[in-house]
Amino acid sequence: EKDGFDHFMLKEIYEQPKAYRDTMRGRMLDGLEGVKLPELKVLTPERLKEIRNVHIIACGTAYHAGLVGRTLIERAVKIPVENDVASEYRYRDPIITPETLVIVVSQSGETADTLAALREAKRCGAPVLAITNVVGSSVAREADDTIVTWAGPEIAVASTKAYTSQLIAFMLFSLYWAQVTGRADTAQLRHELAAMEALPEQVEKLLEQATEMKRVAEDMAKHDNLFFIGRGVDHAVVQEGSLKLKEISYIHSEAYAAGELKHGTLALIEDDVPVIALLTQPALIEKMVSNIKEVKARGGVVYAITDEAHAELVGKETDGVFVIPTTLPHLSPALSVVPLQLIAYYASLARGNDVDKPRNLAKSVTVE
């Protein structure tokens, strides 16, 4: 059932191109002229026009998908979005109105905190959209509308293909919302959807270089502490990379917004401390490079992940670089998270851990 892979996690990492295709299938109009989401019954174009703000609620990896979702929605729809971890949401007395769209993200659709947040949102009269991988799950049943991610069953405790399929769902939904509210024209939609359609093949291409990540991971496995840095949407992605590494390799790591380093954390950088830097945002490359120089000046060892367009520049400033294909900047998380998943996988393997069943963790968390 592992199809020749040593672990479910690795199999699921390799299933991502298929999960992307399955999640996109049937949801694009002919000629890529737009998105269709006939499953939205309560969130009609008229209802979407009334929405004034968005709350995205989830736990763990799904929360990290929501961070990317925020940038996608704010960019496409120009409506303010807040992210909350589900276990905190109710206790901060959030301001939820019928003009707030609450989006809950849950692979399993059974996470207790997420479900409780969904019920609170409904109690306040807000429409609730679920993004889930399980048809008929509690979250899917109780939400007003559901966008299903067609990632297929995810067995490994560490989520991979479910997370990336959630990104695809956010991409589709944000474009759909822009389209039905007149914020995106056909040319723009076609451009974005064509870039999305290219993602599965781009993932296949970067998976061909997976063994490069094995070498990096084996080096990371020798350390007890490391840092991830990124700016903008890359910061959202490194938070996911850091969680993945912690949960299966048990190596402590922190994900920092690169500009925050010098406000304290730089004190922890000394000789040989590994730093994994993610650079995919053209507008932020220069700032990232200066943050990398700050790390290098303190003896840190910087391993970078960047795209083809910036490989040469970034290569000069770092100790190693992994190159991913170039896509539109806001779509890059669907590519850039893959090498981070591979680092976590191979680091766990190098440390002799039970990759698919990390200690202390369960696949579905049904207590608050």
Ligand code: F6R
């Ligand atoms: C980490 C991981 C968890 C889940 C979280 C939410 O790899 O899998 O952080 O993302 O427990 O689970 P769902 O998405 O089922 O609500």
